[in-house]
Amino acid sequence: MSDSLSKKDDSIGAINRAKILTAAEKEFAIHGFKGTRVQKIADRAELPKTNILYYFKSKDGLYLALLQEILSLWNSSFDNAKAQDDPAQVLAAYIADKMEISRCRPDASKIFALEIINGAPNLSSFFKDQHSNWMNSRVAVIRQWIELGKLPDIDPHYLLFNIWASSQHYADFSAQITELKGHEMDQSEFANATKSLIKLILQGCGLTVPHEYK
């Protein structure tokens, strides 16, 4: 019983799969799907190329497995927000979440961005539907906030787009940011950028920034 519940799987297969996924994330983020060479993933994972194809049926299979893992990162605390919650609190936390993902998983973010830019050719309609439903329910909550007078009038779509865009930017465009700042952003700079972004967006829609995010 303890075995079936504990997630830790240290079998050879599980370890190698993880190694491969980690290596693939780096490679796909830098070179895109077509530009990525299975051999390079193998080199990075320190395994022979044939093993990559052994664990994942094909390059496509590997990419899809990776993409699925990446999509799970879209879940957040905002998913369960209700009309009775405080918009300032919820939105600030959501922005902080998104920024944290940009900091910790920049390559995952890049792969997602590449996928969307290319017209989302590999995103299943299942994900699209799920995403669409999520959006509709979140838009509904934001509208309720507006009706309740907790939030000034603003188009919920554009608000969400803005949050996604500006937080993901720190991952996707890290090369540009590094170039312009003269160095890579460290953890404390990310903290500042997060504060700055929370202030800009909350103030931008007429909310007061909660003191813990100041």
Place this chain on the structure above:
Amino acid sequence: MSDSLSKKDDSIGAINRAKILTAAEKEFAIHGFKGTRVQKIADRAELPKTNILYYFKSKDGLYLALLQEILSLWNSSFDNAKAQDDPAQVLAAYIADKMEISRCRPDASKIFALEIINGAPNLSSFFKDQHSNWMNSRVAVIRQWIELGKLPDIDPHYLLFNIWASSQHYADFSAQITELKGHEMDQSEFANATKSLIKLILQGCGLTVPHEYK
């Protein structure tokens, strides 16, 4: 004289070059550099593949020529803003400019984004330097505004990143937006998105939205 000045060049070569660049922009935006097939560009341009290689030495050459044209889109009215100008006016116009590019040249925006996400492997150090200098001079102007009390204290870098991110998002992530909205954004929706964005950002940094952008 009139000949050397007039830009219109309707020679066969000029027409074909233009056809090829237009076709290439679409293909590279959808498939990325590696994923794009010269044959597909040829099909789209309705020319034999060999002609593509005739006009542009190589796939690389074509891509570089296209990229150079795209980079020129980064120029805007903000380039010449001075400390004595009104920040609200200047920033609103800049955001409007950027949104207009996202609407009219989404593929160009995507190619730029792909380039940056992949670590900017093809951006010459000349462009990087130029871009860096531009950034420094714009940051200086924003700092002057803050010193003059025309603009509340805000990190100029994060302000600019936010403008870029949120305006480019409408081009780069158009597939996601179309999916979530249920339809492609038309011109009037772009106008609304622009107003919404201007309000969010200006209000976010404590400025009043000029009446012509309301």
Place this chain on the structure above:
DNA sequence: CAAAAACCTGACCAACTGGTCTGGTTTTTG
């Protein structure tokens, strides 16, 4: 402890694709 399952890997290949070559035709020019 044997047999089954999982894992490993070098050798190989078929398909694809950027690019060349050659021999044209059309357009421009002096």
Place this chain on the structure above:
DNA sequence: CAAAAACCAGACCAGTTGGTCAGGTTTTTG
């Protein structure tokens, strides 16, 4: 109007790359 320049395009090729195969070894299991 001739010759040079520009343009056109089919045939072809060499390098690359995802993927297969066959024959192993190691680990797990009953």
